[in-house]
Amino acid sequence: MPEKPEVITVSKTLEKIIIGKTIKDVDVYWDNIIIGNKNDFIKDLKGEKIDTITTRGKWIVIFLTTKALICHLRMEGKFFFRNPSVPKGKHDHVIITFTDDTDMRFNDVRKFGKMAVLPKHEVFKLKPLVDLGLEYNDKNLTPTYLVENLQKKKVPIKTALLDQSIITGIGNIYDDEILFASHIDPLRKANTISLEDADNIIKNTKLILDKAVTMGGTTIKSFTSAEGVHGLFQNELSVHGKKDGLCPLCGEPLVVTKVGGRGTYYCSKCQK
DNA sequence: ATAAACGCCTGGCGGC
DNA sequence: TGCCGCCAGGCGTTTA
Numbered sequence: 001m002p003e004k005p006e007v008i009t010v011s012k013t014l015e016k017i018i019i020g021k022t023i024k025d026v027d028v029y030w031d032n033i034i035i036g037n038k039n040d041f042i043k044d045l046k047g048e049k050i051d052t053i054t055t056r057g058k059w060i061v062i063f064l065t066t067k068a069l070i071c072h073l074r075m076e077g078k079f080f081f082r083n084p085s086v087p088k089g090k091h092d093h094v095i096i097t098f099t100d101d102t103d104m105r106f107n108d109v110r111k112f113g114k115m116a117v118l119p120k121h122e123v124f125k126l127k128p129l130v131d132l133g134l135e136y137n138d139k140n141l142t143p144t145y146l147v148e149n150l151q152k153k154k155v156p157i158k159t160a161l162l163d164q165s166i167i168t169g170i171g172n173i174y175d176d177e178i179l180f181a182s183h184i185d186p187l188r189k190a191n192t193i194s195l196e197d198a199d200n201i202i203k204n205t206k207l208i209l210d211k212a213v214t215m216g217g218t219t220i221k222s223f224t225s226a227e228g229v230h231g232l233f234q235n236e237l238s239v240h241g242k243k244d245g246l247c248p249l250c251g252e253p254l255v256v257t258k259v260g261g262r263g264t265y266y267c268s269k270c271q272k
Numbered sequence: 273a274t275a276a277a278c279g280c281c282t283g284g285c286g287g288c
Numbered sequence: 289t290g291c292c293g294c295c296a297g298g299c300g301t302t303t304a
Contacts, residue, residue, distance in 0.1 A: 001297065032280075058298080074298050075281090091282090110281045112298070128300090155275070164299080172297070261277090262297065 002073040004136060004169030005212035007058050009231060010079065014060065014104075015053045017081055021098040022049045023064075030093040033106065035116035035128075044117040045069065045096065057132040057168030061123060068123040070116050071106070077113030080105045132168040136205050141167065143198035150190040150198070157193055158186035159260035161201070170205065172262045173218060176240040178204050185271045186259050211236065239265040 002010070026042040028034055034041045048064035055061060062069040071077070080092070084103050088095065094106040094115060106113060118126050133149075134141045149166045150157070160166065161175050170178065179186045181204040184197060193201070212218060217231030238248050245254050247267035254265050 003298095072298085075296080108281090109283070110297090112281065114299095152274085159275095162298085263295095 001075055001171055001173060002058065002077070002217070003171030003174050004055070004058060005174075005209055005215075005233065006217035006231065007055050007060060007073065007169070008213050009217040010073065011053050011055050011060050014062070014079065018050045018062075018098070018104055019053065020050060021100060021102070023047065023096055024099045025097040027095045027097075028093070029088065029095075030111055032111060033093050033108070033113055033115055035114055041115070041117050056124060056129050057135070057164055058171070059129060059132075061129075063120055063123075066120055067117050068120045070118060070123065070129065072114040074108070074110070074112035074114065076110050077106060077108040080107050132164055133166040134168065136167055136169050136209050141202055143195045143202060146198040146202060147193060147195055150193050153190035155190055156187045156259050157184060157190045157201075158262070158264060160190035162260070162262070167205070169209070172264075173237070173240045174205075174208060174212070175262075176265050177208050177238055180239045180266060180271060181208060183271055185268070186264055186266050239267065241265065 023045050026045045028038050028042065031038050044067050045064070048067055051063040051065065053060065053062050058072060060071045060073075062071070080089070082103055082105060084097050084101060089105070089107060091107045091109045092105040093108055093111065093113075095103055096105075097103040106115065116128075123129060134145070146166070150160055153160045153163075158175055158179060161170050161178065162172065176186065178201060182197065182200040184193075184201065212231070212233040215232040215236065218233040218237070239254055242248075242254060242265060245256070246252065247254055247270055249270050250267065252267060252269050255268050257264050
């Protein structure tokens with residue numbers, strides 16, 4: 001389940017491999033991956049050259065000559081690089097072929113991933129990117145900003161941190177880690193978060209996500225930035241998916257439950 | 273307006 | 289061994 005650190009890792013991998021290449025052809029084998037018209041998507045990409053690559057929230061933003069290609073990995077999306085002579089894999093849904101006779105394949109078992117082509121210079125001002133909140137390392141992400149945005153929320157803080165319109169980039173795994181590090185009960189209503197709590201959350205978010213970025217993300221299940229490339233942060237997880245089920249601070253059994261429909265791990269003794 | 277529920281998808285798992 | 293039902297979960301859409 002790629003979250004910000006995994007998305008950054010994939011973006012860096014793409015930078016190394018595809019910058020400077022020119023798109024010769026595009027094949028779409030599962031239409032629902034594409035936001036908008038499939039034929040326009042293909043037409044808009046052909047002949048464009050890969051310029052720069054960045055991220056916005058969990059979106060990968062690939063700037064081309066006149067367009068921007070945006071990609072969301074959702075649950076299991078990943079990119080493979082092949083030679084066009086290699087037959088399409090079962091879960092390869094979009095294949096972009098370059099003029100140098102290499103290609104890039106969007107592979108997604110669950111077919112939840114999304115791609116779209118938008119005008120280059122307005123890409124951040126258009127849906128879906130325009131709806132995103134602050135990046136976790138944005139200097140404008142202050143305790144005041146966070147508390148203001150949580151004030152009207154009656155959902156659990158765990159759920160509010162997954163709301164991409166407030167802070168963008170946090171997913172289910174890092175959410176649990178951030179709240180554990182902040183000693184905050186994931187079930188607490190978002191509107192009970194104090195400025196001090198918010199300060200804690202922001203600091204821990206930066207610490208955890210920065211460290212995860214350094215370690216190449218978390219490899220759980222199927223995340224890979226390219227074939228054979230795996231992150232290492234899974235070894236650093238304190239609570240989420242922990243095998244022994246014990247709190248690393250107090251040793252008590254962790255609570256495994258659902259919050260807002262998402263699998264949630266926390267320590268009821270250490271998180272208040 | 274907010275929030276809960278549903279839909280999108282497939283592979284892996286437990287149970288029989 | 290095989291079939292069935294259930295689960296995972298990001299996020300857009302639908303319903304309450």
